[in-house]
Amino acid sequence: MELDKEELLVELTSWSRLELIDWLCWNDKNGIYRDDESLSEVGVILDKEIAIEIMSRQILEV
Numbered sequence: 001m002e003l004d005k006e007e008l009l010v011e012l013t014s015w016s017r018l019e020l021i022d023w024l025c026w027n028d029k030n031g032i033y034r035d036d037e038s039l040s041e042v043g044v045i046l047d048k049e050i051a052i053e054i055m056s057r058q059i060l061e062v
Contacts, residue, residue, distance in 0.1 A: 005056070005060065008056055008059060008060070009052065009056060012052045012055060012056060013052065017046075017047070017048040017051060020048065020051035020052060020055055021033045021034060021046060021051060023055060024046075024051060024054060024055055024058075027055075027058055028058065033046055033051070
């Protein structure tokens with residue numbers, strides 16, 4: 001990853017919620033990110049801010 005944490009957050013903020021969810025599903029096939037799965041498993045959908053937090057963590061941990 002060529003971006004530092006701040007640059008990464010700026011970039012991810014420009015993504016749509018659905019783009020973030022698509023990336024999360026691609027990166028973590030066992031995760032629960034799509035609205036229908038999220039609603040049935042945890043009762044709420046994944047909002048954009050939480051998606052950004054999860055995605056940043058996954059990228060920066062590598």
